[in-house]
Amino acid sequence: MTELATMDFHPQPQAGEAKPWAFPAPQRGTLDNGLTVLRCHRPGQQVVAVEVCLDAPLEAEPAGLDGVATIMARAFSEGTDKHSAEEFAAELERCGATLDAHADHPGVRLSLEVPVSRLAKALGLLADALRAPAFADSEVERLVRNRLDEIPHELANPSRRAAKELSKELFPATSRMSRPRQGTEETVESIDSAAVRGFYEKHVRPATATVVVVGDLTGIDLDALLGDTLGSWTGSSAESRPVPPVTADDTGRVVIVDRPGAVQTQLLIGRIGPDRHDRVWPAQVLGTYCLGGTLTSRLDRVLREEKGYTYGVRAFGQVMRSAPDGTGAAMLAISGSVDTPNTGPALQDLWTVLRTLAEGGLTDAERDVAVQNLVGVAPLKYETAAAVASTLADQVEQHLPDDFQATLYRQLAATGTVEATAAAVSAFPIDRLVTVLVGDAAQIREPVEALGVGEVTVVTAE
Amino acid sequence: MPMGHTATAQAGSGGLTATEHRLANGLRVVLSEDHLTPVAAVCLWYDVGSRHEVKGRTGLAHLFEHLMFQGSGQVKGNGHFELVQGAGGSLNGTTSFERTNYFETMPAHQLELALWLEADRMGSLLAALDDESMENQRDVVKNERRQRYDNVPYGTAFEKLTALAYPEGHPYHHTPIGSMADLDAATLEDARAFFRTYYAPNNAVLSVVGDIDPEQTLAWVEKYFGSIAGHDGKPAPRDGSLPEVIGEQLREIVEEEVPARALMAAYRLPEDGTRACDAVDLALTVLGGGESSRLYNRLVRRDRTAVAAGFGLLRLAGAPSLGWLDVKTSGDVEVPVIEAAIDEELARFAAEGPTAEEMERAQAQLEREWLDRLGTVAGRADELCRYAVLFGDPQLALTAVQRVLEVTAEEVQEVAKARLRPDNRAVLVYEPITPEATADQDENEEAAR
Numbered sequence: 001m002t003e004l005a006t007m008d009f010h011p012q013p014q015a016g017e018a019k020p021w022a023f024p025a026p027q028r029g030t031l032d033n034g035l036t037v038l039r040c041h042r043p044g045q046q047v048v049a050v051e052v053c054l055d056a057p058l059e060a061e062p063a064g065l066d067g068v069a070t071i072m073a074r075a076f077s078e079g080t081d082k083h084s085a086e087e088f089a090a091e092l093e094r095c096g097a098t099l100d101a102h103a104d105h106p107g108v109r110l111s112l113e114v115p116v117s118r119l120a121k122a123l124g125l126l127a128d129a130l131r132a133p134a135f136a137d138s139e140v141e142r143l144v145r146n147r148l149d150e151i152p153h154e155l156a157n158p159s160r161r162a163a164k165e166l167s168k169e170l171f172p173a174t175s176r177m178s179r180p181r182q183g184t185e186e187t188v189e190s191i192d193s194a195a196v197r198g199f200y201e202k203h204v205r206p207a208t209a210t211v212v213v214v215g216d217l218t219g220i221d222l223d224a225l226l227g228d229t230l231g232s233w234t235g236s237s238a239e240s241r242p243v244p245p246v247t248a249d250d251t252g253r254v255v256i257v258d259r260p261g262a263v264q265t266q267l268l269i270g271r272i273g274p275d276r277h278d279r280v281w282p283a284q285v286l287g288t289y290c291l292g293g294t295l296t297s298r299l300d301r302v303l304r305e306e307k308g309y310t311y312g313v314r315a316f317g318q319v320m321r322s323a324p325d326g327t328g329a330a331m332l333a334i335s336g337s338v339d340t341p342n343t344g345p346a347l348q349d350l351w352t353v354l355r356t357l358a359e360g361g362l363t364d365a366e367r368d369v370a371v372q373n374l375v376g377v378a379p380l381k382y383e384t385a386a387a388v389a390s391t392l393a394d395q396v397e398q399h400l401p402d403d404f405q406a407t408l409y410r411q412l413a414a415t416g417t418v419e420a421t422a423a424a425v426s427a428f429p430i431d432r433l434v435t436v437l438v439g440d441a442a443q444i445r446e447p448v449e450a451l452g453v454g455e456v457t458v459v460t461a462e
Numbered sequence: 463m464p465m466g467h468t469a470t471a472q473a474g475s476g477g478l479t480a481t482e483h484r485l486a487n488g489l490r491v492v493l494s495e496d497h498l499t500p501v502a503a504v505c506l507w508y509d510v511g512s513r514h515e516v517k518g519r520t521g522l523a524h525l526f527e528h529l530m531f532q533g534s535g536q537v538k539g540n541g542h543f544e545l546v547q548g549a550g551g552s553l554n555g556t557t558s559f560e561r562t563n564y565f566e567t568m569p570a571h572q573l574e575l576a577l578w579l580e581a582d583r584m585g586s587l588l589a590a591l592d593d594e595s596m597e598n599q600r601d602v603v604k605n606e607r608r609q610r611y612d613n614v615p616y617g618t619a620f621e622k623l624t625a626l627a628y629p630e631g632h633p634y635h636h637t638p639i640g641s642m643a644d645l646d647a648a649t650l651e652d653a654r655a656f657f658r659t660y661y662a663p664n665n666a667v668l669s670v671v672g673d674i675d676p677e678q679t680l681a682w683v684e685k686y687f688g689s690i691a692g693h694d695g696k697p698a699p700r701d702g703s704l705p706e707v708i709g710e711q712l713r714e715i716v717e718e719e720v721p722a723r724a725l726m727a728a729y730r731l732p733e734d735g736t737r738a739c740d741a742v743d744l745a746l747t748v749l750g751g752g753e754s755s756r757l758y759n760r761l762v763r764r765d766r767t768a769v770a771a772g773f774g775l776l777r778l779a780g781a782p783s784l785g786w787l788d789v790k791t792s793g794d795v796e797v798p799v800i801e802a803a804i805d806e807e808l809a810r811f812a813a814e815g816p817t818a819e820e821m822e823r824a825q826a827q828l829e830r831e832w833l834d835r836l837g838t839v840a841g842r843a844d845e846l847c848r849y850a851v852l853f854g855d856p857q858l859a860l861t862a863v864q865r866v867l868e869v870t871a872e873e874v875q876e877v878a879k880a881r882l883r884p885d886n887r888a889v890l891v892y893e894p895i896t897p898e899a900t901a902d903q904d905e906n907e908e909a910a911r
Contacts, residue, residue, distance in 0.1 A: 007585030008689035009536055013578050013682075015549065016571035019500035019673070044498040047833050077753075086763060089754035094819070096826030098752075115830055142766060149769035149792045152721035156615045260897055261719075264605070264613045296543045305540060308601025311609045337609050369548040376550015379501050380567045383838050 021379040023406040026212070026392055031231050034207030034238070038392055038402065039222055040214040042385050048119050048215030049389035050112040050126065053396050056203035057107050057321070059176045059243055065195055066176070067147065067183020069103035072135075072196045072204075074143050076101050076110060079134035080125075088125065097122045099129075104181060105321045106397040108204075113386055116215055120225055127229035130209075133200065140193040147188050155462045158259070158266035158337065158438045165257050165436045165459070166268050166333070170248040177246065177320060205235025210396045214389040245327035246320060248272040250432040252454035258441040259461050265343040265439030267313075269350075270333030273427050275322040276398055280423050282411035284317060284332075287424025289370045290362050291315045291353075292334055296369075298353050299334065309338045309346040317427070322398035332427045340440055344447025347435075351453060354430050361421035370420070375409050478836065478860050480669075480846055483680060488664025488692040491683055492846045492856045494671040496839060502672035504566045504576040505843035506584075507851045509667075510660035511560040512640070513633035513780060514699055521640015522648055524557035525603050526656050530564065531555070532595035535586025542579055549575055557638045560780055561851055567840045570673040574682050577670075581686035584666070587657055596650045604646075607639050615720045619890060620786070626712045626888035627728040627784060633700045634781045664692035667850040672839035702781030704730065707881065712888040717895050722769070722790050724892040725797050725804075729785035731881050734777035735853045740866050741873040742881060746773040746785055747824035748816045748874070749807065749882075754823060756807050757789075765803055767795040779852040785882070797891050808882050815875030825867050832863040 026038040061068050077092070077099050079085040092099055097114035110129075114122040154160040164180055171178035183191075211230060213222060250271035274280050292299040292315025299313045313336030322328040338346040382388050395404050433453070437444060441458045449456045480494040512523050531542050546553045551568040553576075566576040611617040621637045628634040668687070670679050708730050732738035750757045750773025761768035769790045776784040789800055816824070835841040836859075845859040 006691055007535075007581070009586075010578065010686060012536070012545075013574040015575065016573075018569065018571045021500055044496070045837060047830060047837055086754065086759055089752070090819070090823060093752050093754045093823040093827055096830035098830075113830070115833055118826075142763065145766065145792065146762070146769055149722070153615070153769075153790070156721040158613060262613060264608045294543070294547060296540050296547065304602055305598065308598045309605065311602060311606040337605070337613065339605055339608060369544065372550055373547040376569055377552055379499055379569060380552055383499055383501060
């Protein structure tokens with residue numbers, strides 16, 4: 001039975017005239033100490049975002065010291081030549097600021113957010129942290145213990161556990177990418193303040209760093225501000241360091257990380273593929289969105305909106321490391337969780353979606369909606385200073401030109417259905433996907449073996 | 463403005479203004495212009511949340527929110543998502559104890575589409591609602607529950623704390639996600655009745671914020687929403703008031719497969735919208751917000767007994783707010799050690815109050831959080847609706863930060879002394895067990911209670 005509505009209906013309205021918007025172009029410069037500066041004025045954004053990219057990639061960590069970059073990143077906010085650790089945290093918060101730091105494959109990133117009225121003071125603290133970090137024995141010891149305490153929490157989290165297993169499966173054991181970004185119990189235990197300082201001295205210097213400043217900079221003399229703060233940071237000149245190319249084994253196979261009694265199976269299905277320096281990138285972004293970018297994409301249309309197996313499954317491409325010489329790569333993956341009893345049927349449907357895509361391709365309508373969304377949401381997505389700063393910093397880290405994102409939007413708009421299909425199909429070939437399932441092996445092993453998507457092995461969770 | 467009054471920028475509003483209007487059917491409308499970016503946010507708050515649910519039907523408000531995306535009179539299937547995303551917009555809905563909100567952020571030239579879509583489902587949802595979408599979204603929501611709560615360590619802690627802190631039968635005793643049994647029990651007729659009862663224009667506030675022409679926007683709102691009939695069929699929500707303090711320390715020990723011991727607690731705190739609530743927000747920030755807070759310094763930096771320690775505030779308007787303490791222990795440290803340290807810190811804080819510097823830090827932190835929230839058109843639209851629905855005055859959103867900055871150290875001390883006491887909390891202790899011990903779990907849990 002349906003119910004007749006009593007309202008007056010009107011036809012669906014037509015769009016008004018679009019107003020022009022473009023991804024902001026930053027202004028590039030260099031301080032006397034060699035520090036590269038990107039700045040971008042965003043009217044109305046009262047919280048300024050500052051990103052610092054340090055050329056201290058995980059791959060540069062000494063053997064056996066995985067996690068030293070992470071501990072160093074965290075130790076930046078644990079005291080300087082002017083403040084103890086507690087004082088430093090207090091001073092930052094007194095500015096209403098937040099400072100996050102983390103280490104990843106391309107390098108170490110510091111992200112500062114602060115109301116523009118207190119930018120000067122916060123930049124001073126950031127400069128102290130980079131220029132003269134204390135790395136006191138007792139603080140590093142505490143960070144190491146804290147990090148060791150975090151590891152069991154990560155292993156107990158299904159999506160973190162799945163990510164760890166996929167990296168181990170995909171990348172050769174000799175590659176830093178095969179191992180947890182923040183180190184393992186064994187490696188973290190060996191880290192002390194001397195190791196942190198050693199890593200800092202070898203890899204942190206203004207000449208190989210970039211700072212990105214975005215926000216409402218009305219009335220701010222940023223040159224003077226930066227000169228007084230980050231300008232006083234000194235270090236030797238840049239040395240180039242070769243990086244090994246990213247390789248991976250994407251032979252189709254399944255690894256089940258056993259979690260007895262789990263009510264859902266966390267799935268992470270992935271491989272590596274082209275990064276942002278590859279010409280296929282715009283088509284790959286488009287095709288991946290059509291496959292699993294949102295709940296109206298192909299995967300969720302079946303797995304969620306038809307079958308109800310999941311709260312949502314997404315396909316994505318995440319840059320691991322990107323370089324102009326083609327040695328970089330992106331992780332291409334599908335992730336989500338499905339209820340335990342429906343794990344087999346859900347995976348069966350997922351493979352059917354991939355097979356159907358390969359056989360029939362995308363439709364023009366799908367392509368059009370995807371382009372309209374990916375391009376159309378840009379002004380929303382980049383409303384805040386933090387969003388703009390983060391994308392600009394990603395571009396720096398990935399050795400991309402400053403107008404990369406702006407150009408990407410134009411390329412997306414010019415990418416056709418055939419190219420998007422080809423990119424999606426070669427990004428997710430049905431026989432070259434490594435599947436990690438974190439779930440109850442006793443219940444899911446058999447149905448998964450029956451799918452024939454590769455050899456199934458079971459590992460015991462820690 | 464042709465209708466309603468024009469507000470002038472008030473002190474502390476950061477130059478933001480909003481105007482208020484009301485359609486004949488009772489729909490309240492709040493508009494706020496901001497032409498910096500060519501985007502517009504539409505936000506619609508319905509004054510219904512999990513507190514309106516009845517026994518045996520927990521989770522219905524949230525399940526219903528999902529059904530609002532399954533088509534309506536003129537919109538097929540997933541059309542709400544497809545049309546908004548195809549227009550370069552983003553959208554979603556969320557359900558809390560006190561309200562259900564729906565929002566679209568659009569490129570400015572697509573604003574009219576979002577208004578048309580929201581009006582269509584407000585006026586004609588039942589024309590599209592059927593068994594198929596009911597069954598499908600029931601499964602989706604059950605998987606949402608598994609993914610966010612049941613399948614993650616400590617995932618049901620908040621649900622357990624809420625159940626302890628608000629007594630059996632209290633409208634806030636259960637959380638919006640609801641129980642699996644009740645989700646299974648909900649019928650299509652329940653959903654229909656829920657819509658007829660709560661989804662009326664006079665039970666909602668619509669805000670539109672951003673690069674808009676207010677006159678044109680109001681004309682569209684009138685065109686699309688104006689013919690939807692209001693009604694007075696909504697029953698008054700059950701009374702959520704409770705004594706200011708619990709009067710005893712409630713306690714539950716959970717033996718589960720979790721990675722580390724944890725101590726959590728829920729404190730009964732002043733209602734949102736009061737000066738005492740702002741004061742307790744500052745108290746919790748000094749005590750447990752960020753890495754310069756007293757508890758972080760004590761437990762994580764000095765004693766080194768915890769891996770993480772912090773306080774959060776869940777502001778509630780129709781019942782006491784809830785202060786949520788969350789401490790995960792380090793290594794083999796036992797919970798009583800942590801508990802003693804916390805009680806010592808809370809007692810010291812009640813006796814001495816915050817220092818001037820701590821007040822400055824806490825106020826600066828909360829100020830930045832407000833700047834963040836008001837820094838996007840979507841955040842501003844949501845806050846305008848919040849103050850209109852819960853407190854009857856959207857303008858309060860624009861001056862909220864000012865009120866936090868006016869609170870004195872004495873007020874912070876006073877509320878801490880009155881509320882952050884052992885006899886005003888529900889405590890949840892997690893004791894990890896190994897998988898082999900799981901068989902005994904039920905028995906142990908019962909004994910612990």
